Amino acid sequence: MSVIEIRNLVKTFEVENNKIVALDGVSLSVEKGDIYGIIGMSGAGKSTLVRTINYLEKPTEGTVLVDGVDLSKLRPAELRKMRAQIGMIFQGFNLLEQRSVLGNVCFPLELAGKRKQEARERARGLLKLVGLEDKEKAYPTQLSGGQKQRVAIARALATDPRILLCDEATSALDPQTTTSILKLLKEINERLGITIVIITHQMSVVTEVCNKVAIIDGGKLVESGSVDEIFASPKSDAAKELILGKEIRYVPVEKIETKHAIRIVFKENSAYEPVLANLILKTGQPVNILKADTRNINGRAVGEMILGLPEDGQTKNTIIGYLKETGLIVTEVSENEYTSA
Amino acid sequence: MNIQVLNMLLIGIKDTLYMTLGSVIIGYILGLPLGVILYTTGKNGLKPNPIIYRIGDFVCNIIRSIPFLILLILLIPFTRFVVGKSYGSTATIVPLVICSAPYIARVVEAALNEVDTGVIEAAKAMGASNIQIIFKVLLVEARTSLIAGFTITTGILLGYSAMSGTVGGGGLGDIAVRYGYYRWQTDIMIITVVLLILIFQIIQMVGTKVATSLDHRKHKGN
Numbered sequence: 001m002s003v004i005e006i007r008n009l010v011k012t013f014e015v016e017n018n019k020i021v022a023l024d025g026v027s028l029s030v031e032k033g034d035i036y037g038i039i040g041m042s043g044a045g046k047s048t049l050v051r052t053i054n055y056l057e058k059p060t061e062g063t064v065l066v067d068g069v070d071l072s073k074l075r076p077a078e079l080r081k082m083r084a085q086i087g088m089i090f091q092g093f094n095l096l097e098q099r100s101v102l103g104n105v106c107f108p109l110e111l112a113g114k115r116k117q118e119a120r121e122r123a124r125g126l127l128k129l130v131g132l133e134d135k136e137k138a139y140p141t142q143l144s145g146g147q148k149q150r151v152a153i154a155r156a157l158a159t160d161p162r163i164l165l166c167d168e169a170t171s172a173l174d175p176q177t178t179t180s181i182l183k184l185l186k187e188i189n190e191r192l193g194i195t196i197v198i199i200t201h202q203m204s205v206v207t208e209v210c211n212k213v214a215i216i217d218g219g220k221l222v223e224s225g226s227v228d229e230i231f232a233s234p235k236s237d238a239a240k241e242l243i244l245g246k247e248i249r250y251v252p253v254e255k256i257e258t259k260h261a262i263r264i265v266f267k268e269n270s271a272y273e274p275v276l277a278n279l280i281l282k283t284g285q286p287v288n289i290l291k292a293d294t295r296n297i298n299g300r301a302v303g304e305m306i307l308g309l310p311e312d313g314q315t316k317n318t319i320i321g322y323l324k325e326t327g328l329i330v331t332e333v334s335e336n337e338y339t340s341a
Numbered sequence: 342m343n344i345q346v347l348n349m350l351l352i353g354i355k356d357t358l359y360m361t362l363g364s365v366i367i368g369y370i371l372g373l374p375l376g377v378i379l380y381t382t383g384k385n386g387l388k389p390n391p392i393i394y395r396i397g398d399f400v401c402n403i404i405r406s407i408p409f410l411i412l413l414i415l416l417i418p419f420t421r422f423v424v425g426k427s428y429g430s431t432a433t434i435v436p437l438v439i440c441s442a443p444y445i446a447r448v449v450e451a452a453l454n455e456v457d458t459g460v461i462e463a464a465k466a467m468g469a470s471n472i473q474i475i476f477k478v479l480l481v482e483a484r485t486s487l488i489a490g491f492t493i494t495t496g497i498l499l500g501y502s503a504m505s506g507t508v509g510g511g512g513l514g515d516i517a518v519r520y521g522y523y524r525w526q527t528d529i530m531i532i533t534v535v536l537l538i539l540i541f542q543i544i545q546m547v548g549t550k551v552a553t554s555l556d557h558r559k560h561k562g563n
Contacts, residue, residue, distance in 0.1 A: 054466055077470075084468035094463035097558050098482050108467040110477070139557040152463075159467070 002029035003195045009062035022048040024219040035196045037210035045219040050199045054086045087156030091168035093148040095140040101151050102136040108158045126154040146177035166198045182209045203242045207297045215239045232265045232329045265329040266303035285315050356430040357512035360502040364437035365495045371442040376449025387471045401443035409501050430511035452486035453479050485556040492548025
């Protein structure tokens with residue numbers, strides 16, 4: 001049974017008599033132990049989607065099942081109990097500013113009616129887990145962004161949830177802090193077996209920690225599956241844009257006039273072979289490297305490259321044929337897909 | 342200065358403090374829940390309810406638009422009904438409370454509106470009930486603004502209690518009116534004014550100090 005099962009979710013908002021469709025028939029399922037990335041541009045509906053998982057946002061249509069329980073069937077008190085089983089962290093950390101670090105982590109335990117002493121002991125253990133045991137007396141304003149998010153994570157874990165929802169949890173952090181927070185999330189996932197759902201607009205977040213990904217565009221789920229698969233051969237325009245386009249930090253290659261370009265993705269074994277050198281030696285044809293990058297996908301280095309090919313149709317086919325033979329994933333890309341930086 | 346005048350001034354101070362603190366405390370007993378209700382039923386509140394909000398909003402606006410001195414006179418029958426007479430410091434507390442409660446409600450509503458909605462959302466996500474959010478999140482996170490509002494309200498009520506002196510309200514204002522205005526004893530009037538200024542300063546100072554010392558957003562450094 002899936003930990004989270006979302007079926008045909010529709011959410012519309014009324015804003016001054018205008019109907020805005022935030023989610024349009026989204027279905028997805030998250031399995032136990034997944035780190036599930038939900039990615040999309042801002043305004044795609046991903047934040048609304050994550051808020052339906054704990055019913056902070058009630059869907060207009062469709063069902064949300066958590067551990068097989070239909071959230072729409074729960075009474076208010078039961079829903080609150082269910083929410084306590086689902087931890088959540090936010091982009092803005094949302095810590096209680098008038099409470100100390102320890103007080104913040106104790107907060108959900110107090111809500112659940114735990115005794116103070118018991119709550120404190122548990123909170124101290126969690127602060128140790130997130131590496132902030134020496135900060136328990138500090139107040140949120142004295143902490144850096146990364147430290148605040150660690151406190152928020154400790155707080156979210158206090159009630160022993162089975163699911164952790166992360167709503168743009170790293171978007172307000174610098175790249176280094178982002179990496180350390182993602183590492184912590186992965187650790188929590190592996191050590192405590194907590195299923196994690198990550199909402200983000202950064203592809204790098206997905207490739208670093210997620211094993212599955214869903215791409216949301218204009219309120220619709222356009223593609224979902226394992227990160228490996230989607231990264232290697234994105235099918236939808238939104239996925240291509242997220243993987244190829246926006247994150248390119250190189251000088252745009254508009255000046256190079258290439259009609260034919262292909263994207264190749266190196267899997268683990270092929271990354272050690274001198275594929276390009278062999279290609280050139282074998283075909284005697286020049287190829288133009290338009291972009292090259294390696295990325296860390298779930299701890300494995302995966303390379304990608306965009307090559308510009310000669311005009312001649314037959315040579316092009318020979319090259320593609322050769323590359324496929326060596327076990328690479330080859331996809332043709334159109335010019336605007338890799339130059340839209 | 343003879344002992345009689347001194348005695349009168351001491352009683353004046355006592356009455357002034359009695360009226361001010363009495364009305365601010367009763368005012369908060371009524372105004373604080375009313376402010377929480379206004380916040381909760383408001384547009385972005387925990388349980389928006391346009392009907393309750395509009396009624397509360399309307400009543401607050403009506404009372405607040407009546408000048409205090411007129412309210413004081415308008416309420417004479419009601420005051421007589423509640424405390425048995427319409428003059429003296431206990432009687433003055435009645436119109437002071439009626440006048441301050443809607444004001445306090447507004448101050449509380451504004452303070453609660455300042456609380457970051459993200460924090461409220463986080464509490465909801467942790468399974469907090471609305472009552473828990475009000476007592477454990479809103480009133481705690483907003484306490485600095487609430488105390489600042491309390492200080493301002495107390496200062497205003499001190500001024501209003503003095504104003505009630507014109508209709509026999511008791512306290513320092515009463516002394517100032519009787520001696521300064523009717524008897525032309527300017528020296529006594531000046532003393533009462535100085536005393537009022539002193540009391541006001543003390544209220545403001547204590548209020549600010551308590552508010553800052555309870556505010557953990559400003560304690561910088563490790």
